[in-house]
Amino acid sequence: MRTYELVLRQIEADLAAGRLRLGDRLPGERALASLLGVSRPSVREAIRVLEAMGVVRTGVGSGPEAGAIIVAEPASPLTATLRLHLATSHLPMGDIVQTRVLLESWAVREAAGRADPEQLAAAGQLLDAMDDPDLPRERFHLLDAEFHVALATLAGNVLVSTIMASLREAIHGYVVAAAADLPDWVATAGELRRQHRAVFAAIAGGDGDGAASLVAAHIEGFYRTARLT
The missing domain is CATH 1.20.120.530 (GntR ligand-binding domain-like)
Structure with a gap:
């Protein structure tokens, strides 16, 4: 399994369990990489995929709009989308x-x-x-x-x-x-x-x-x- 896939699975689990909700901000790259034991580039790639899927919105800088914010409801269609993404590497x-x-x-x-x-x-x-x-x-x-x-x-x-x-x-x-x-x-x-x-x-x-x-x-x-x- 690619390391960034671990990040996606963790975010998926947090959404499903309610630990992350609409409007919540994800931890920073450094913190998330340390938490999951993966590299910062892997975290960055995972965030990019989530942004393309419409799950998060990212902003630059240090203000209230900075970082990655959850903008999609943690519903079953989201989980299915993430699982489909993870499965494609084996097709x-x-x-x-x-x-x-x-x-x-x-x-x-x-x-x-x-x-x-x-x-x-x-x-x-x-x-x-x-x-x-x-x-x-x-x-x-x-x-x-x-x-x-x-x-x-x-x-x-x-x-x-x-x-x-x-x-x-x-x-x-x-x-x-x-x-x-x-x-x-x-x-x-x-x-x-x-x-x-x-x-x-x-x-x-x-x-x-x-x-x-x-x-x-x-x-x-x-x-x-x-x-x-």
């Missing part, structure tokens, strides 16, 4: 790819031409960040996973976006593992950027079928290339 790569194709192709088709402008702009900012030629490979992979979760969110279906958020770590994990063996990462990254931009342009331009076809080809193409390598 076969092929199953993840098929699920991504189904969810993302549907989501971009639905979102084309009518996505929320702010959410669409946020997805575009992720692409801009990936365009940095000096971007470390690991950071590129993280942004790549975030972009695909953002695409699923554009359709406005809460369940689809929740499932994709839960799959984020599984997606990141298999992409990192596959990319490590690619013979020319620079060329691969350039092609991934081009494909991302094409999907984004089709959504913004209202071409739902085109966006669905492009995102499916993008996901399946990388999978084929990685397996061949």
